[in-house]
Every structure is written in structure tokens, then in C-alpha cells.
Amino acid sequence: MSTYDFESSDGTETETVSASSGTSDRLERAEARAELLAEENRRLRAQHARARRSKYRRTALGLVAIGLCAVAGGVIFPDSRELLLALGATGLFGGLLTYYLTPEQFVAASVGERVYAAWAANGESLAAELGLREDRVYVPDERADTARLYVPARAEFEPPTDADGPVVVDRGSHGLLVAPTGATLFEEFERVLSGDLASRPEPLAVQLADGVVEQFELADGADPDVDAAGGRVTVGISGSAFGAVDRFDHPIASFLAVGLAVGLDRPVVLAVEDGDDRADWLVTCRFEPDEDVAGNENEIETETEADAADDGSDEETDGSF
Structure with a gap:
């Protein structure tokens, strides 16, 4: 009987240690998974920010390209030089402004x-x-x-x-x-x-x-x-x-x-x-x-009512004849 008790106790201890070890392994895996997800989240946020900055900078380069084309057109076509140079200057200025004012951080x-x-x-x-x-x-x-x-x-x-x-x-x-x-x-x-x-x-x-x-x-x-x-x-x-x-x-x-x-x-x-x-x-x-605004509105309404009354009286007069 004592041998049976000893073996049962030993088996219980083994099962407890095994369960504890299994729980510890699951916690470690969960922590590793959480760290992996956090790192992936940071990577995706950084990638999103880079994509946004890249979009701004592509827009800036596009404006600069349009500005250069307009300036070149002003040199080639003297009849439209003033207009093309003005467009070119606007494009160059807008491109430089967009490029250097691109935000470094984006908050969702x-x-x-x-x-x-x-x-x-x-x-x-x-x-x-x-x-x-x-x-x-x-x-x-x-x-x-x-x-x-x-x-x-x-x-x-x-x-x-x-x-x-x-x-x-x-x-x-x-x-x-x-x-x-x-x-x-x-x-x-x-x-x-x-x-x-x-x-x-x-x-x-x-x-x-x-x-x-x-x-x-x-x-x-x-x-x-x-x-x-x-x-x-x-x-x-x-x-x-x-x-x-x-x-x-x-x-x-x-x-x-x-x-x-x-x-x-x-x-x-x-x-x-x-x-x-x-x-x-x-x-x-x-x-x-404002009192003057409200007063003007009341005056307009009064004039409208008076005009309507005059129109009505004229209609009655016309009807009597």
C-alpha cells in the first residue's frame, strides 16, 4: 500500500513539473510572438512613413520637372516667354517647398x-x-x-x-x-x-x-x-x-x-x-x-410687406374697374 502511495506521489510530482514546464514554454512562445508582432508593427509603420515621404518627394520632383520644362519652353518660344517663365518659377518654387517641408512623422x-x-x-x-x-x-x-x-x-x-x-x-x-x-x-x-x-x-x-x-x-x-x-x-x-x-x-x-x-x-x-x-x-x-445686420433685415422685411400690400391694393383697384 505504501509503495502504491509512493508511486502515485512521484507521478503527481512528475505531472506537475511537466505541466509547469509546458506553461512556461507557452508563455515564452507567446512573449516571443508578441515581440515579433511589435517589431513587425514598427517595421510597417516605418515603411508607411517612408512611403508617405516618398509620395511627397515624387510630387516635389514632378513640380520641379514641370518648372524646368516651362523655363525651357520660355527659351524656345519667345512669344510666350513671360507666361512660361512665370509657370516655371511657380513650379520650381512649389517643388522645392514641397520637398523641404515634407513631414518626418505621420500620426494616424x-x-x-x-x-x-x-x-x-x-x-x-x-x-x-x-x-x-x-x-x-x-x-x-x-x-x-x-x-x-x-x-x-x-x-x-x-x-x-x-x-x-x-x-x-x-x-x-x-x-x-x-x-x-x-x-x-x-x-x-x-x-x-x-x-x-x-x-x-x-x-x-x-x-x-x-x-x-x-x-x-x-x-x-x-x-x-x-x-x-x-x-x-x-x-x-x-x-x-x-x-x-x-x-x-x-x-x-x-x-x-x-x-x-x-x-x-x-x-x-x-x-x-x-x-x-x-x-x-x-x-x-x-x-x-449685430444690431445693424438685424436692423437691415427687418427693414427689408418691412419693405417687402409694404410692397406686397401695395400690390394687393392695386389688384383690388383694378378689379373695381
Whole structure:
């Protein structure tokens, strides 16, 4: 009986050692596979970056080639020399600029979206914990050429213009005041903007929509619809690179609201809703309209009503005869 117990115990120890060895082997294989996948991921990222840089440089070489051909044509065809030399200079300049300004690093949109997602979740949680409203107000900062995001606690509030934040406890402005994601984007947009920033809603909305699509590539399309007299700008967003636009302080909506707040120099109330057949999302910014614009609109409506009344009276007169 004791011999049987001894053999069973010895076999159990052998099986335990064998199982432990098997588990260790599987862990080692898994670690080796993970290292191999990580190395392959790094290689693919580097290859993708090289391909992107190569694409930029091929474009640059193509522009240089076109420029040289145009210059050569200017030498051969004296009648069109001025035009061809101008085209050649433009091609050469564009080629050199594209070649030397080729970015060295590319960040995938999915990476940026994940970084933003953490900020969106934290912002929503903080606003809910403080019992704040769902209003999102972008307020011009008097101390800098930018704007800040204000989330009020009451329906009636005074947008804070000189408070420090992040928590405002003034009686009329109780709420959350933070730096929005669109602030730094707007600073970069204004830095490279050709010309001055517009101060009227129509051209300003066009500038900002172009910035969303052309400069930052945050969306495939941005179609602005402006009602200056009613104090409203609605931008239809298609193909957002950062996912759903109705989240807390989304970069696209934030950039548009900050730009309007700074350009118009007044608070902007932001609202985002699902789009229609023309756009995925509708980003609506509301603000206090200029009195002269609203007054002109009212005058036009009054004149239209008066003209309609005159037309009606004429018709009645004609009918009496």
C-alpha cells in the first residue's frame, strides 16, 4: 500500500513539473510572438512613413520637372516667354517647398481619436459630477486672442470673460471654464492664414470650414450655412476623422466655435446633432447678431410687406374697374 502511495506521489510530482514546464514554454512562445508582432508593427509603420515621404518627394520632383520644362519652353518660344517663365518659377518654387517641408512623422487619425476620447470621457464625467447643464458656450478670452469653453450650472448665466477657472463659483457665472481642444488648433490656423481673419459671419464661416478640411484634414467635407441676421452658423460635417462629433468638446466643433467666438468677439453657444442626407453631422453655433445686420433685415422685411400690400391694393383697384 505504501509503495502504491509512493508511486502515485512521484507521478503527481512528475505531472506537475511537466505541466509547469509546458506553461512556461507557452508563455515564452507567446512573449516571443508578441515581440515579433511589435517589431513587425514598427517595421510597417516605418515603411508607411517612408512611403508617405516618398509620395511627397515624387510630387516635389514632378513640380520641379514641370518648372524646368516651362523655363525651357520660355527659351524656345519667345512669344510666350513671360507666361512660361512665370509657370516655371511657380513650379520650381512649389517643388522645392514641397520637398523641404515634407513631414518626418505621420500620426494616424485613430491614434488622435483615442487621445481625444479620453478627454471627452473625462469632460463629460466632470460636468455630470458637478451637476452642470448640457450647454457648451465658447467665450472669448480678454487676456489672449483665443476662447475658452464654459459649461454653466444654471439656465440663466453671465459668460465669464476674465475668470481663471477651471471651476467658476461667481454667483452669476457658476460653472466649469476650461481650455478647449479647438484653441490650439485655431492658433495654428491663424498663424498660417493668408490675409486677415474675417470679422463677419459669412466669410469667417468659409475660412473656418476650409481650415477643417484643407489645413487640418479633420473631415472630408464642411459645408457652412450662415444666417447672420438670426445669429446662426451651421456647418455640415462629412467624414469626421475623429469619430462622432457630438461628444464633449470635439476638435471639429470646438475649432469652429472658438474661431467664431474670436472672430466675432462674442460668446458662441454650440450644439451638435445628427445630420441629414447631405452631411453626417450638423454643427450649429449661435451668437448675438449685430444690431445693424438685424436692423437691415427687418427693414427689408418691412419693405417687402409694404410692397406686397401695395400690390394687393392695386389688384383690388383694378378689379373695381
